[in-house]
Amino acid sequence: MNRRPALIFVRLLCLVWGFCTCERYVLDDKTGLGRVFDGVGGLSGGGATSRLLVNYAEPYRSQVLDYLFKPNFGASLHILKVEIGGDAQTTDGTEPSHMHYENDENFFRGYEWWLMKEAKKRNPNITLIGLPWAFPGWVGHGKNWPYDFPDITASYVVSWIIGAKQYHDLDINYVGIWNERNFDSKYIKLLRYTLDKSGLERVRIVASDNLWEPITWSLLQDQELSRAVDVIGAHYPGTTTVMAALKTQKKLWSSEDYSTFNDEVGGGCWARILNQNYINGLMTSTISWNLVASYYEKLPFGRDGLMTAEEPWSGNYVVESPIWITAHTTQFTQPGWTYLQTVGHLAHGGSYVALTDGKGNLTVVVETMTHDHSVCIRPPLPPYNLTSQSAVFQLKGSFASIGELQVWRSRFNFKTKKPTFFEQLTPLKLLDGTFNLSLGEDEVYTLTTITTGLKGSYAAPPPSARFPKVYKDDFNVANPHFSEAPNFADQTGVFEYYMNLTDPGPHVFTLRQVLTQRPVTWVADADQTISVIGDYKWDNLKVSCDVFMETVKTGGVYIAARVDKGGQSVRSARGVFYWVFADGTYKVTNDIAGQTVLAEGQSGTRAYGWHTLSLTVKGQYASGLLNGYPLWKDVVVIGPKNGWAAIGTHSFELAQFDNFAVAAE
């Protein structure tokens, strides 16, 4: 039977059987292949999105890592992209730089090194990418611009890649320019040159982690630039690209995408873009912002990760739908596989992609997400209508003789609210290389020759619980695993464990704010530093902390309650802020900027001496003690009604904190 009569026959049968929406799709490699697939990834950073994960107790922390990275278990990610910490606020907090100061180098700050090693432990083949969002102030010589001294910026970035290898045996595969900010062609060429000169020819450059333009235009104009750049990385491309990008013949990636609340609707968004970024835009990699929602949910973009792990104090985490949607692709493909040219849209809504390892294996992923249930937050995809449909797939070329395919299915079932994710069904037997699928709305299918798929699981983690009402930290950790104290989420400035061996005690181990200069920022960091902690719902509470200023005359530190904002809104954070200054005064303000003064006066506080501050807020009244004695009381606070506790400094200045304690009602 040649093709035409067969088609008529199938159409006829459809008609007779009432399958009026039955269509036929050919999957064939004879006509040539499509682009090489580079993998599906998650992004830790941009910023501090994995902050709370590191403080989970075992075995829960390892379980979360397994759901993310372990091959044939969960999301089984192919790519981990991390922020190269730049000391500044980059969405949900700051991440520390490996060089706070020009003559400083420390490759043990933060948690991205640890995360990369844990990912690599589970999947030795994982692709690693580093990208700066911000830079320490010295890189910009005081200007909010990293390109005036491109050689300094390039060697700063390359030193991070060298340190990754030297201290952690991590090979960084790709490096980016400046997240969602302007690029500079001269800088990109110098970065390439600096990498090559350092023996890092194998490290490839992604540019420019922003829109398709103007980088595409620059690549077409400038051959030297084009030689320096390997991948065009666009953010939130809405599944499409531009003609000029195709003309560059570069790899095209959606190097940041998703950014959607991770309930079922979020999983639907992810299912659509994983398929359609290739079908509509020929993008061969899609990276989720973010990897795991491990930051306080009331910070910007709460729960926009592939899964949720935002309660280290309880151990509770949630494996959300995007984990299993990821598995539909990642468990049955690898970077280096190739898309077939025969990919596309289904006649009645939805899409299909097919990939091969070139050795006879075939993986087909089909999604039928309806628009209402797969809205991506940024930008929304164009609407389309979808009906239940039958599809006949015909395998040709190298795949014609495949007799059986494994079948994995997810059903969002929005009507019944009983979704099922990543279920293995009975393998499909193929008849003359064809198989039929009866597709409902909001479903994802994988059909594959790969037999190693597995829906990994652990016993349910402990139940969710609110942040403990009574919480203390004396920072007495002689050999901390991480540079930052658990649960503190720095929003401007960097707060690190500090050890002063000349202290006679009791302040040998403290927490110290270490930035002395405003960084090259990514958003509007406050002019003060701040680290928040606790439960956003806290209203009535007592916060106390020992404080130590290290700036004579102009120094200042504070403790605060009911702090209502972080992230890129940190400059306008309000709350009850109790400040003491090295000039012997105190202040109570309603905001971090210090513009609404509720009380002020003399305190006798000075630099290079420890003072104990305590702040009690109850209903509309606040009172403060200094070294155990009342300093001010019954100050009226109207708003905000609730928020986090916090510590911080008056400017980018060194200062220490010890014996932090909070008690909420």
Ligand SMILES: *[C@@H]1O[C@H](CO)[C@@H](O)[C@H](O)[C@H]1NC(C)=O
């Ligand atoms: C890593 O890649 C190599 C070569 O492609 C492959 O043989 C090996 O199985 C992969 N390892 C894992 C854990 O996926």
Ligand SMILES: *[C@@H]1O[C@H](CO)[C@@H](O)[C@H](O)[C@H]1NC(C)=O
């Ligand atoms: C498919 O991949 C598996 C490894 O996952 C390999 O053993 C097999 O030879 C490949 N080819 C075919 C046709 O299945």
Ligand SMILES: *[C@@H]1O[C@H](CO)[C@@H](O)[C@H](O)[C@H]1NC(C)=O
């Ligand atoms: C989808 O259906 C709506 C309502 O019937 C219609 O207005 C719209 O044009 C349809 N969209 C497409 C892309 O066909």
Ligand SMILES: *[C@@H]1O[C@H](CO)[C@@H](O)[C@H](O)[C@H]1NC(C)=O
């Ligand atoms: C697929 O469906 C068509 C028409 O509905 C039918 O003729 C054919 O036998 C089916 N094939 C398989 C493999 O089930």
Ligand SMILES: *[C@@H]1O[C@H](CO)[C@@H](O)[C@H](O)[C@H]1NC(C)=O
């Ligand atoms: C370290 O402790 C000594 C002794 O108390 C004190 O004089 C010095 O100022 C402290 N230095 C810092 C940086 O904390």
